[in-house]
Amino acid sequence: MNNYWQEPLRIGNLSFPRFMGGPLDGITDAPFRKLVRTFSSEELLYTEMRHVACVANDKTGRLSLDFDQSERPLNYQVAANGTKFIERAIERIVDRGVDIIDLNVGCPAKNVVNSGGGSSLMDDPAKLEVIVTALRRAISIPFTVKIRAGFKAKNAIEIAKLIEGCGADALAIHPRLRTEFFQGRPDYALAAQVKQAISIPVLLSGNVVNWPTARMAYEQTGVDGFLIGRGIWAKPWQLKMMRAHSLGQEFNISKQQIFEIAQQHLQNMLDHYGEHGLYCFRKHLPFYVKGFVGASAFRTKLITSTSIIEVQEGLKQLGQSIV
Ligand SMILES: Cc1cc2nc3c(=O)[nH]c(=O)nc-3n(C[C@H](O)[C@H](O)[C@H](O)COP(=O)(O)O)c2cc1C
Structure with a gap:
């Protein structure tokens, strides 16, 4: 048991700490990932999902x-x-330089499902097999797939075997049905069955937010690693904290530090998106200030502010007001 947390997770020929930053569309973007990197240099971070057609046709x-x-x-x-855009998209991604490529077979969004992608592929194993095979053929670096418990019915075990059979290097499971979106209890018993059914590493996504929940999830599933999704939202230090705690080490973040980190996050957004970065930061701000005295008045004021300086100063003042 002790060795498990000390040993790295292996995906193909690569090794990583067991806690990874999962994909959250619109949240775990480049400015956020850069912030995570100020705490965690080795942890694997997922990018947000992009359709292969978008990658293949995106000139700039x-x-x-x-x-x-x-x-x-x-x-x-x-x-x-x-399979139409797969080869060109993969060539561009690999040329640009990444470590792994993942296929999304979990997205529940209506537009994605209606176009025959994301979680709807769990309902069409024959089509999924064609896509995964084409990706495996095109991808020379490690390749992973992220699935759900199922689309309408739970068929994750069958799908996991199919994906392993197509040559994927690891499988991530978010054990909820498409119909459950992101709510309700994730089915850890199903994740445990998937882990038993295949030999490639299995990563768990769903309600793992800190060290106690990770330890419990490991005890219940025996999986090889954990994608931290909402648990990392406005907590770019969380992967570092979880790793430290899993190794019996201390790691704390003070309230003042939280406001310094929030200011840095806003700055990263402005550097990346220009003035529009202020609007993008609004998704994060309420999470940073949550629970602090005066937070709700502050939140209401700053969330509607169109002044970069006002938000920067507001964060600074709130940070300084903490005793
Ligand atoms: C706002 C939001 C955006 C998400 N975007 C993606 C995505 O782009 N790709 C993906 O595979 N999963 C996406 N997910 C699902 C998460 O990666 C994760 O599987 C799910 O939230 C359960 O894990 P959690 O409890 O740790 O958040 C998203 C979830 C949320 C809440």
Whole structure:
């Protein structure tokens, strides 16, 4: 048991700490990943999902290849509903420089499902097999797939075997049905069955937010690693903290530090997106200030502010007001 937390997770020929930053579209973008890197240099970070057609046709790369090498190790997540754009997309991603490529077979969004991608592929194993085979053929670096418990019915074990059979290097499971979106209890018993059914590493995604929940999830599933999704939202230090705690080490973040980190996050957003970065930061701000005295008045004021200086000063003042 002790060795488990000390040993790295292996995916293909690569090794990583067992806690990874999972994909959260619109949240775990380049400015956020850069912030995570100030705490954690070795942990694998997923990019947000991009459709292979978008990658293949994105002339400047600004829409789909929005990362730089300082963010590595990176697992670049693609979506696909056919094989048409796979080769060109993969060539561009690999040329740009990533460590792993992941296929999204879990997205529940209506537009993705209606176009025959994301979690709907769990309902069409024949089509999934064609896509995974084409990706495996095109990808020369490690390749992973992220699935759900199922689309309408739980068929994760069958799908996991199919994916292993196509040559994927690891499988991540978010053990909820598509119909459950992100709510309800993730089915850890199913994740445990998937782990038993295949030999490639299995990564768990769902309600793992800190060291106690990770330890419990490991005890219940025996999986090889953990994708931290909402648990990392406005907590870019969380992977470092979880790793330290799993090794019996101390790691704390003070309230003042939280406000310094929030200010740095806003700055990263402004550097990356220009003035629009202020609007992007609004998704994060409420999480940083949550629970602090005066937070709700502050939140209401700053979330509607169109002044960069006002938000910067507000964060600074709130940080300084903490005793
Ligand atoms: C806002 C949001 C965006 C997400 N975007 C993605 C995505 O782009 N790709 C993906 O595979 N999963 C995505 N997910 C699912 C998460 O990666 C994760 O599987 C799910 O939230 C359960 O894990 P958690 O409890 O740690 O958040 C998203 C979830 C949320 C809440």
